[in-house]
Structures are given as structure tokens and as C-alpha cells.
Amino acid sequence: MAYRPEFTAALRLFARASAAMTAQGFEAPVLVGGGAVELYSKSAVTTGDFDLVTARQHAFEIALQDLGFVRPSGPGAATRGWMHPDLKLGFEVVSSTLLDGLADRDRLLLVDLDADGTAAVIAVEDMIADRMGQFASGSAPEMRGQARALLTLHSDADRAYLERRIREETAGEYGIEDV
Known part of the structure; x- marks a missing residue:
């Protein structure tokens, strides 16, 4: 089973934003929540957003803006985070620490997305x-x-x-x- 195109596109943008973060010397953000479930289920379970963990939310949001993301506003805004005009998935920083520090960062899954970079995903x-x-x-x-x-x-x-x-x-x- 292949991933749905919207998910693959979002994962590639996440990898690009992650590359921007690591280029600045920051730890890579980590995909958690429904996005991680979709990855591990090969899109059998789908998500409407990418929940992310990073201690550098402001720097990450600047990286998203540099990739064309905007913060939705007004009635019916579906996310408190960021949206890309070409995607139907929101990106939102949900925490600064991975599962309150209980998750082992050494177990992260690193998904190589070629030229787009690497996406760090919480362990299954x-x-x-x-x-x-x-x-x-x-x-x-x-x-x-x-x-x-x-x-x-x-x-x-x-x-x-x-x-x-x-x-x-x-x-x-x-x-x-x-x-």
C-alpha cells in the first residue's frame, strides 16, 4: 500500500523544515500523533494534521513560513497551527518535549526523503x-x-x-x- 499523496507531500515539507532547523544547529523536530500513526499504518489510518515536538517552536515556525506555510485565521480555521496552500494538512507544535521526556530519542525512526532531507518520527x-x-x-x-x-x-x-x-x-x- 502506498501513502496518500497529501501525506507524502506533507512529510517532504516536514523534512525540509527539519533540515532548516538542523542547519541552524537545533535538534530536529519530531513527528508525533496522527501523522506518526499514518506513517506507521501506511495511510490505513489517516490524519488531518502533523503534530510536532520541538523545543524551538519559533525557529520551526519561521522555517515553515519560508516554505510557504501560513497561519489560518477567521471563522472555520481548522488548526491552531500552520497550513500550506497546496496541502490539506495542518502543522502544529504540540509540545517542547517528547512525551514529557519519557520517550527515548535514541529510538526515533529517521525517514530519508532524499533531497528533501530526513524526517524524525516518534518510535512505534x-x-x-x-x-x-x-x-x-x-x-x-x-x-x-x-x-x-x-x-x-x-x-x-x-x-x-x-x-x-x-x-x-x-x-x-x-x-x-x-x-
Whole structure:
């Protein structure tokens, strides 16, 4: 299965913005949330936005503007972040630290997009744990389904790390057997 064209275009723009960040000596931003789920599910689960983590939000937003992104305004604005006129996906910085510092940055997936650069993506184990944490909160029951889909697609996930991360994200309430 191929990724949908809008997602591929957005991922390439994200890689270009990331390259601009690393060229300035900053740590690369990380794709999390629905965008990471779409990547790991090969667009079986789609997203309407790219949630990003960077400690340098202002510098990242300048990089987005340099790539043609604009901040939507007015009634019906679909995102609090940034939109590119050629995309139907918003970009939004959602945090300055990766899962409150609990995710292991050494486990990031680095997606090589040739001339566009590299996109850093949260590890699939951390994404599954995040979805289970949202499920455990009671506010997003559908997230357990996403966690299950990701674990099914990535049966080679590091189960010891995943167990620990699910327990951390759910305050010990759930483990890998509950996915």
C-alpha cells in the first residue's frame, strides 16, 4: 500500500523544515500523533494534521513560513497551527518535549526523503504507549483501536520497552496484554 499523496507531500515539507532547523544547529523536530500513526499504518489510518515536538517552536515556525506555510485565521480555521496552500494538512507544535521526556530519542525512526532531507518520527512503541495512555484517560476510547492496529502491523516491536512505556503512560493500569 502506498501513502496518500497529501501525506507524502506533507512529510517532504516536514523534512525540509527539519533540515532548516538542523542547519541552524537545533535538534530536529519530531513527528508525533496522527501523522506518526499514518506513517506507521501506511495511510490505513489517516490524519488531518502533523503534530510536532520541538523545543524551538519559533525557529520551526519561521522555517515553515519560508516554505510557504501560513497561519489560518477567521471563522472555520481548522488548526491552531500552520497550513500550506497546496496541502490539506495542518502543522502544529504540540509540545517542547517528547512525551514529557519519557520517550527515548535514541529510538526515533529517521525517514530519508532524499533531497528533501530526513524526517524524525516518534518510535512505534512510544506511539502505541501514547495511544494507550489516551485510551486509559477515558477521553479517547478509539485510541485503543489505533494501538492495536499499530501493534498488529509492527509485531517486531520491542516488547520489553513497549510494556514499560504502556505502564508509564497508563499509570500502571494497562500493559501490553491489554492492547
